[in-house]
Amino acid sequence: MLSFLLNRLALLLPTLIGITFFTFILVHLMPGDPIEMLMPERGIDPERHAQLRAELGLDQPLLVQYVRYLKQLAHGDFGRSIVTKKPVLEEFATVFPATVELSVAAVSFAILLGLPIGVFAALNRGGLFDYAAMSVSLTGYSMPIFWWGLLLILLFSVQLGWTPVSGRIGIFYDVPPITGLLLIDTALEGDVAAFTSAVHHLVLPAVVLGTIPLATIARMTRSAMLEVLNTEYIRTARAKGLSPVRVVGVHALRNALIPVVTVVGLAVGVLLAGAILTETVFSWPGVGKWLVDAVNRRDFPVLRGGILLVAVTVVAVNLLVDLVYGLLDPRIRKAT
Amino acid sequence: MTYRRLGIRWALLMALTWAPFAAPIAHAEPFVYCSEASPEGFNPALFIANTTFDASSRNVFNRLVEFERGSTRLRPALAESWTISPDGLVYTFTLRRNVAFHTSKSFTPSRPMNADDVLYTFLRQWDPNHRDHKLSGGSYEYFNSMDMPKLIKAIEKIDDHTVRFVLTQPEAPFLANLAMDFASIQSAEYADAMHAAGTPEKIDLEPIGTGPFQLVRYQKDSIIRYQAHPGYWEGKAPIDQLIFSITPDGSVAYAKLKAGECHLIPYPNEADLDAMRRDPALRVMSQEGLNVGYLAFNTEKKPFDDMRVRRALNMAIDRDAIIEAVYLGNARRAKNPIPPTMWSYNDAVEDYPYDPEAAKAAGGGWLPERVRDRFMGPAGQAPLQSGRPADGGNDPGRLAEDRGEDQDHFLRIRRIPEADEERRTPDDAVRLDRRQWRSGQLSLRPAELRGGERRRQPCALVQPGVR
The missing domain is CATH 1.10.3720.10 (MetI-like)
Known part of the structure; x- marks a missing residue:
């Protein structure tokens, strides 16, 4: 049973990295600019627009942004909401x-x-x-x-x-x-x-x-x-x-x-x-x-972090299901 | 001239039950407002959404000057009076005395509102070196967008009850700008107390203002609870408990209204309005909205550099049909870029009639069939639409986009995000642009018009939110 569990856990890591990659790409492929959502009707001048992009790290190439995101994640940091400025993990927990x-x-x-x-x-x-x-x-x-x-x-x-x-x-x-x-x-x-x-x-x-x-x-x-x-x-x-x-x-x-x-x-x-x-x-x-x-507010960090956390939940539940499956059917534990 | 978002959710369409009016609300009974979305936060200086202002600045805070309800006229609020120097550069405000801030579990004010609070409010947004400038993300886009950083030269405390703003240039809309949500007066004493307690972020999460209601608790995306501020300077509000029940879907909000779960809903679905009006238990209130939808011509590009073509298109669009099909009658033809609720509205302007034959003639034979079909086709497909703001219904061009592309690219309809507009070059081939401004500010100062805006001349206006 232990080897069965370890086997399943080992498969988790590539799954999770895959999820981070896809959520990141999907979110950034979405049309619309998060800064547009922060602007009042009268707009902001181009310098301020550029400044905000830089502050949010959106001016960097996608790959650089992705690597930075992975580093953050490795430290357990899911980022902060662009809109509410609160940590994504804290919002998710509520x-x-x-x-x-x-x-x-x-x-x-x-x-x-x-x-x-x-x-x-x-x-x-x-x-x-x-x-x-x-x-x-x-x-x-x-x-x-x-x-x-x-x-x-x-x-x-x-x-x-x-x-x-x-x-x-x-x-x-x-x-x-x-x-x-x-x-x-x-x-x-x-x-x-x-x-x-x-x-x-x-x-x-x-x-x-x-x-x-x-x-x-x-x-x-x-x-x-x-x-x-x-x-x-x-x-x-x-x-x-x-x-x-x-x-x-x-x-x-x-x-x-x-x-x-x-x-x-x-x-x-x-x-x-x-x-x-x-x-x-x-x-x-x-x-x-x-x-x-x-999505409506183009809140990239919330989307990235939120989808990732939801995906982790689904993966965790499926892991649990695999374990229950093993309990129900001894052939499965023995096969692995 | 600057116009502010004039309490549009109160000013636009809303429906409410008769119940609270048939019998006076018992004091313990909360008044439930089914708001359309969650607020971004509770410090209006940090955010831009009307929903946020509804939940914070309008009930929790006051400003030096405020707009009279339902109009764009200014009235004294936390400032009792003010003077403007003859050169228009110095504004001196005399503050109202004995205005009490809210009391909460973590803060009990020791003094009434004074000049320190006004200075704190504006210096935090204006001075990059202010202790709290970077707090809670420190992004003051409304303040920035009103050009305040460049406009203000100095903010001075003359005495406890007098504050002076010195400007770099005369600015006619300055006073109106101070009535806007971002200028809601915060408590300096509260900020200090929260810093001393090591929880500065609470300043923005658990707001302390001078307004008629104080925040009790916010359950994210669900309920916001307020209680009446007993020491409110205009007298305690008649409602003891105010509740915002966050209900994003218009149909559900209507169901809640019918079931008595809310007393007031804003932005009802247009399709529900007839049924609401027929229901004797409900009352539909409507007022002209501060918004105008329009098409903008790029007058530097062919064919819209020709006045005859612009005039022809104006006459070729059946706006009454658009109003019926898209706004379900809840709008009216606009003939100006601003609605009549504003003082600078020019009623003398003559509207273009809908006259396809005259359009053909006026276009100098230009108006090709394709284009005419597009603008004269079934009105439901007209490139204009509206909806509940929370649904993103006013997303410009959503409908237009659905219609796809013209085969020969002569009239290609596509959506261009606002942000890209900033980066548009003069060579960009955008020739006709469907736009809408809604409940926001419209600056007509020539000095402010950027290249992109100068090219556009409004036409074919539809003014939603009006019956």
């Missing part, structure tokens, strides 16, 4: 918990609903439930998040008044950040009303963000289950006279979970991409909204 909370809620929603739907659809293959579940999940998979979010807001928040339209918590609650995860912070404060408000605010965004992973997980579980249910060892288990619940829940599901875990791991990338839209619709103060603002 917005990241909101995204984590939303993503965890979305994934939990997707798994809790997706797994049973997939299993039942597989057991009732060709039945009404199977068809209904698979067509609904296909619809969910193709749903434009922005439109889906607005639709749910109009129904549940505006028409029915069941959930708040947007935000993370009711405006009456001023919870000082401890972990940044509002569900935990409000629980730590022991404020039941604030906790309830935070849960209320989390429901719609989590459902919207979890819709695509839910559809993926349901479809993946179904096909994995179908494959496993047809294997010899399941027939043997049934022949032994084991209860159907035990055959499905223990013998079949464990093996069917292997591809599903991979899908969940990959879904983290999808989730973070979806979070950009979901956070915009629900005014959710997370990483997605922060990055969109940075």
Whole structure:
């Protein structure tokens, strides 16, 4: 297991360097000048423009800028936002918990609903439930998040008044950040009303963000289950006279979970991409909204650092998935 | 003449619920304003975005002089009165007495606002050797853009309640410039206290001003909380708690308004306006915006060096159709480079009619079919558009860009970033430029016009934000 872990970690370094290179190039290929975003309407004179470019190091050749950036990174310095002048890492730390909370809620929603739907659809293959579940999940998979979010807001928040339209918590609650995860912070404060408000605010965004992973997980579980249910060892288990619940829940599901875990791991990338839209619709103060603002303001350091940090998160989650995969399937640890 | 961004979010279109008006707001009830974007920070001298000014200078700070709400007229604020020397070089301000700064957890003011605070505010931006000039990134682009570094010769404290500005040259808009956001008066005592505490950056993060509201807490990208300043010099605000609920999407802001989660939204989506006006629970307020969209001709290049061609194009553009299709009726034809809300607006100027036939005749036979199609085509494709500022909707040329390139490059439409404009050479082939100035300043002093600007003559104006 240790060599498996070391192997995976060794692969991380080139991945991360590759990410720094691509984020750097992508951000600098973006049209627009960050200094333009700092200028009032009346503009600034060319000397001041040149001076600002020099201050931000933008007057140097790209390669020089990149090497300088790598040096900074090696010292754990992600740079400072051109706009707010605050360290990128500090800004990331304030917005990241909101995204984590939303993503965890979305994934939990997707798994809790997706797994049973997939299993039942597989057991009732060709039945009404199977068809209904698979067509609904296909619809969910193709749903434009922005439109889906607005639709749910109009129904549940505006028409029915069941959930708040947007935000993370009711405006009456001023919870000082401890972990940044509002569900935990409000629980730590022991404020039941604030906790309830935070849960209320989390429901719609989590459902919207979890819709695509839910559809993926349901479809993946179904096909994995179908494959496993047809294997010899399941027939043997049934022949032994084991209860159907035990055959499905223990013998079949464990093996069917292997591809599903991979899908969940990959879904983290999808989730973070979806979070950009979901956070915009629900005014959710997370990483997605922060990055969109940075794009609009051409805040290069925030974009570079932010995308890198998000990429590191995705890589870390995938590493975790690989480890879980290894736990689930001994053949994988032995193979490496 | 300089014009400032005149509280445009209050002045432009906004919608609000009747609820707070039907019943007086209970004092404990916060007033929720769904702002369109996150502020860059809380020291208006360091930033340029209207959103930042809404969240800082307009409610947390005051200036020596301020604009009367809804107009460009000046009124005394932290300066009770002022005198201007006959040569226009010396401005002497008498400061208002007993103006209290905010009190926070980390700072309790020991004295009212005085000349030291005014000096601190301006010297920090003006003097590169000032202790705090480099603090928080030390970039004062508004101050620089108003030419203040060159314009100011000296800032002097005469006594605790008198401050004198000496200029290098007479400057008619100087007083109006001092009413702008970057000139918001900071507390010198607070700055000293934060330096003594070893946390100078707090000066810009936890603002202390003299304004009607003081910042309580900012949850990044989410909520800004303010409470009324009990010692406000104009009397305590009727709202105890003010909350900015940051809601970037216009449709979501509208949903929040309907659900009662905010009381006021700025910049509603134009497509929602009709529904808003029909809703008895909502009130739509609108005022002419301080903005004009226009096409600019390069009069040094063919064919626009010919007045007849310029006149022809003016008559060939159906601006009413653009207003209906792009601004959904929420704009009106402009005939000047400045809107009528400004005192120098010349109503005597005669507008060009939309008259394609006359355009053909006036163009001396020049106006080719291609160009005519471009400007007379379906109005929805007209190279002008507007939108919520937070969406970047006013991005010049976005729509124009979508239309691609003319085959023979005769009329090539492309987007040129503002910054590149500075580097444009006179040989650059830009001949027709779609531009817009919005809620900002427009300087008409000939001495200030750079080469690039002198070449342009405004035409085909559309003034958004008006019904």
